[in-house]
Amino acid sequence: MTIDKNYRDLVEKLTEISRLNGIMSTLSWDQEVMMPSGASEARARQISTLAGIIHERTTDPQLGTCLAAIQKEGFGSLNTLMACNIREAQRNFDLETKVPKRLAMEMAELSSSAHSVWIAARKENKFSSFSPVLKHFLELKKEWAQCVFPDLNPYDANIDNFERGTTMAEITPIFELLKKELIPFIRIIQESEHQPANSFLQGSFPIDKQEALARKISQDIGFEFNQGRMDVSVHPFCGGGHPTDVRITTRYDESNFIESLYAVIHETGHGLYEQGRMLQERDLPASESLTMGIHESQSLFWERMIGQSKFFCAHYFETIRTVFPQNLHGISADSFYQAINICKPDFIRVQADELTYPLHIILRYEIEKGLFDGSMNVDDLPEIWNEMMMQYLGIKPPTDTLGVLQDSHWSGGAFGYFPSYTLGAIYACQFYKTMQNELPDTEKNIEVGNFIPIKAWLNQKIHSQGRLYTPQELVQRITGEVLNPNHFISYLKKKYTAIYQLS
Incomplete structure (x- = not known):
């Protein structure tokens, strides 16, 4: 042969x-x-x-x-x-x-x-x-x-299932640095005299209007509904069986449209990755997405770096106010931007702001480490969870539903998945910084709703590359350096220092 x-x-x-x-x-x-x-x-x-x-x-x-x-x-x-x-x-x-x-x-x-x-x-x-x-x-x-x-250490083996080539030896120092930098910064923010108002984000927001708004923005960003669909599930996710059949979900709360809207933007980021895979050999391994961290970088790129930027808010605020005129009467685009970026510790990971979110992930990572090395027992998890929430975020969940039972991951045996979320946030920030250097009109494009250059850049640099490179090689090729959490920390501190008017 x-x-x-x-x-x-x-x-x-x-x-x-x-x-x-x-x-x-x-x-x-x-x-x-x-x-x-x-x-x-x-x-x-x-x-x-x-x-x-x-x-x-x-x-x-x-x-x-x-x-x-x-x-x-x-x-x-x-x-x-x-x-x-x-x-x-x-x-x-x-x-x-x-x-x-x-x-x-x-x-x-x-x-x-x-x-x-x-x-x-x-x-x-x-x-x-x-x-x-x-x-x-x-x-x-x-x-x-x-x-x-x-x-391999059993937990490292499980991490490798989602983040190939990544181990606790790499993750732990990054997470320790984030704890060192973010925990005191969050406390400073909580003590700031300037606390943005956000009461106007609570009210009655008809679900049919939420759905129409979310679908419009998803389509504006570039999600192709002739090769995808949007539905409702208990936990938002992106699924489907092929790049031509990509299925995103969200969940709706009539009293809070922000959660569903940004869940859709997040899952749209995942969906764009799948729809943007290389056109040839789509049923073969080379075309498949790389790791969950890289995949998560795409959802967080759109949700955090773009969707929660002041430029995105400036572009979409009038559209949103037209959909919910009574709720947002008299509110400015800048007030809306500050409101959706409020830093406030929350019990629920998927509702957490981008400053406190990494601490939710670190908590889960440290619990998984403990479960695999035997230093923690399953029966003790509700108490362990609550103690760590107090230590990292200063709040204690009143119920297990709002605490240890909130995520679906463990019901699927997805141990080692959680670190991907924060690794993805670091990747997203690093990718965005590089894109700004290569596409200097990025912020202007966002402000006028021109997402085509951004999507094309991501398609070329990441989505169409499939598994041709390791994650380490890919980030080096795109950004010229290895994964660097300092970009993420600097981005967060600069953004929230301005929002909270810190000296």
């Missing part, structure tokens, strides 16, 4: 796996958005069966034989995309073949059934109902880590 024949065989197998994963993603989206509640048990079995089929395909000995033959021939006649597909396929094959089918199916079924358990526990404010699931998932994820990365 020639390498061309082996590569064609490989592409055929990888394409089938990609399409099966697309079906899995669509089933998971349906479970959270449209599925009848009484179907949860049947759906769990369906997902478990499909996971078993996918595992069979990804561990097929013929796939291994094909890869071995290609490796033997060498990469000399392959282009960059082909080499990337082979490299990614080999890595995934090596990882998947180390996981017993029984374990893959058990994790998939638990992930599906645990979601319903989490929803019920959250609704009933009863962590004890969820704790057995969490314990079971920890056991399975430790077993998984031992299978795939026996030489």
